[in-house]
Amino acid sequence: MSGSTVSTTRPARATAPGGPAAAPGRLRRTALDAATSTTRVLLYYRHSPGLLAASLAVPVVMVVLFGYVFGSAMRVPGGGDYREFLMPGLFAMVAINGITPTMVGVARDVDRGATDRLRSMPLSRFGVLLGSALADLLIGVAVLVPLVGVGLAVGWRMRDGVADALAAFALLVLFRFVMTWVGTFLGLAAGSEQMAGQLAVLTFPPAMVTNVFVPTGGMPGWLRVIADWNPASAVVAACRQLFGNPTAPASAWPLQHPVVATLLWSGLLLAVFAPLAVRKYSTHGR
Amino acid sequence: MSQLSGDQLAVSAQGLGKSFGGTTALDGLDLAVPAGTVYGLLGPNGAGKTTAIRLLATLTAPDTGWARVAGFDVAREPERVRRSIGLAGQHAAVDEGITGRENLTLVGRFHHLGAREARRRADELLERFGLAAAGDRLVRGYSGGMRRRLDLVACLVTRPPVLFLDEPTTGLDPRSRGEIWDAVRELTAGGSTVLLTTQYLEEADRLADTVMVLDHGRAIADGPPGRLKAAIGTRVQVVVDDAGQLPAAAGVLAAVTGGEPVSDRDRRQVEALSLPGREVLLPALVRALDAAGVAARDVALRTPSLDDVFLALTAERQAA
Numbered sequence A: 001m002s003g004s005t006v007s008t009t010r011p012a013r014a015t016a017p018g019g020p021a022a023a024p025g026r027l028r029r030t031a032l033d034a035a036t037s038t039t040r041v042l043l044y045y046r047h048s049p050g051l052l053a054a055s056l057a058v059p060v061v062m063v064v065l066f067g068y069v070f071g072s073a074m075r076v077p078g079g080g081d082y083r084e085f086l087m088p089g090l091f092a093m094v095a096i097n098g099i100t101p102t103m104v105g106v107a108r109d110v111d112r113g114a115t116d117r118l119r120s121m122p123l124s125r126f127g128v129l130l131g132s133a134l135a136d137l138l139i140g141v142a143v144l145v146p147l148v149g150v151g152l153a154v155g156w157r158m159r160d161g162v163a164d165a166l167a168a169f170a171l172l173v174l175f176r177f178v179m180t181w182v183g184t185f186l187g188l189a190a191g192s193e194q195m196a197g198q199l200a201v202l203t204f205p206p207a208m209v210t211n212v213f214v215p216t217g218g219m220p221g222w223l224r225v226i227a228d229w230n231p232a233s234a235v236v237a238a239c240r241q242l243f244g245n246p247t248a249p250a251s252a253w254p255l256q257h258p259v260v261a262t263l264l265w266s267g268l269l270l271a272v273f274a275p276l277a278v279r280k281y282s283t284h285g286r
Numbered sequence B: 001m002s003q004l005s006g007d008q009l010a011v012s013a014q015g016l017g018k019s020f021g022g023t024t025a026l027d028g029l030d031l032a033v034p035a036g037t038v039y040g041l042l043g044p045n046g047a048g049k050t051t052a053i054r055l056l057a058t059l060t061a062p063d064t065g066w067a068r069v070a071g072f073d074v075a076r077e078p079e080r081v082r083r084s085i086g087l088a089g090q091h092a093a094v095d096e097g098i099t100g101r102e103n104l105t106l107v108g109r110f111h112h113l114g115a116r117e118a119r120r121r122a123d124e125l126l127e128r129f130g131l132a133a134a135g136d137r138l139v140r141g142y143s144g145g146m147r148r149r150l151d152l153v154a155c156l157v158t159r160p161p162v163l164f165l166d167e168p169t170t171g172l173d174p175r176s177r178g179e180i181w182d183a184v185r186e187l188t189a190g191g192s193t194v195l196l197t198t199q200y201l202e203e204a205d206r207l208a209d210t211v212m213v214l215d216h217g218r219a220i221a222d223g224p225p226g227r228l229k230a231a232i233g234t235r236v237q238v239v240v241d242d243a244g245q246l247p248a249a250a251g252v253l254a255a256v257t258g259g260e261p262v263s264d265r266d267r268r269q270v271e272a273l274s275l276p277g278r279e280v281l282l283p284a285l286v287r288a289l290d291a292a293g294v295a296a297r298d299v300a301l302r303t304p305s306l307d308d309v310f311l312a313l314t315a316e317r318q319a320a
């Protein structure tokens, strides 16, 4: 039998496909796709409220474990209540821990073909990723709110006024947004849900080598440099400063200018990971 | 719904090639799929079926060659291609954690239908494909067949003129398979062009107007499925009670099929492939066995399987 033959018939041009008559403009399309993508993630959480509870459980356990068990033996250098020192760290921890569900979710979409389906549709790829990043951000806020309540219950206070407190929360939300892009990229790079799940464990050490639980001052030299320059440490230090909570003295530049450092780190990480994620998403499997 | 008129090509490709590292997944594929027809890509694991679909659906860029879908070049006008296609990948890409209705509504929203229109379309499709009752349940609780159907339905939301279905029935029971077949037929009745892949000759036979057999990324045959099967013949098997009767049974098979019977003493079975174009009918075969005094325990006629197609085609190529 012969191989295939190619007909000489001219390829046909389709007129506008069914459904939407005109393609919306680029910006509007990005916004629409982002909104749909946000809805998609939020629907997940609506059907599985346990996911939210699980995200909240970790920091609450930390409050008990560190605030009361270890905390009873902790002295904050420079003075102050350990639980007040701890809470801003746990707020930032929520943002860092958010990487894992993002990573695993993105990798699962790749695994199950959802990514292929989305990529075969005429939509803005940046919009899709932006939408799920925004959804993750909302989830982060939904976890943060009850955790703030827990903090207030164990004696943590916002001591420097509403404006500073709002600024601190804004930084936390920004950091969560940044972490989502990091998670998205890592999830796409992992390529499979299983791999992503295993990589997620690796986010643990970077989250621990920070000033979240203990001041960096007591760490051995090399570890302290890492902790001082860890973006998460800048966020935590900024929150401690803005909430008027105890801050252990530190000499490293990011910890002396934590707000500026947080903004710089966030800008840098976003500038690196957002384009990387979009690129990886667009060229997946090429 | 926009459609391509009958004498035009909905999908065309020439010299399409793709390698992954050292593996050549697709090796110079030519395609010509007339609008409004069902085209079946048939091949075993690793033949390159999924790669072909992914290239046509703009998910992967070809190393060589070109392809046009609905009149648009996949490399230069991917956005317009995406506006003209629906894709149901090899694994049902439905979201498990949300309901069937939400899945479809989201697809509508991603295609920029208004909220109300997206919901209306989801309702309509759920109704039409027998998923209305399950529409508000989480997909996690769906059977494999329902999932597959939902996945198929998800690419119909915008009534695209060209549909790519990658192994739409693999892993389904016969009933679910029949339902998918019905759905595909309904689509083409509406004027859509369907390019599907399958590992089952029977499926290609039932659905496709034209079949291409792929092996190692190359087309080894193409044409209407009937012609492929006719070119191969029917496999006939006879099992006897007494191994001593095998020669007699083989004689009958040789006469009836025109082929060369192969005997298996352990299984007390003799088997032959009929010559292409020769019709073998069960009653005639049974009468001939009876006349020869063969006590047949089991007689089976089998339409050629994909394996038979491959064996025949590769034998033919070696002979050539």
Ligand SMILES: Nc1ncnc2c1ncn2[C@@H]1O[C@H](COP(=O)(O)OP(=O)(O)OP(=O)(O)O)[C@@H](O)[C@H]1O
Pocket (backbone or CB within 6 Å): A285, B020, B021, B023, B024, B025, B026, B043, B044, B045, B046, B047, B048, B049, B050, B051, B052, B090, B199
């Ligand atoms: N992303 C990839 N990376 C590396 N190799 C790949 C990739 N995709 C496909 N291949 C290889 O290309 C060849 C063709 O694969 P393809 O998935 O197209 O086959 P298929 O006909 O769809 O098979 P199946 O019936 O198993 O789905 C295989 O050898 C496969 O291993």
Ligand SMILES: [Mg+2]
Pocket (backbone or CB within 6 Å): B049, B050, B051, B090, B166
């Ligand atoms: Mg495949």
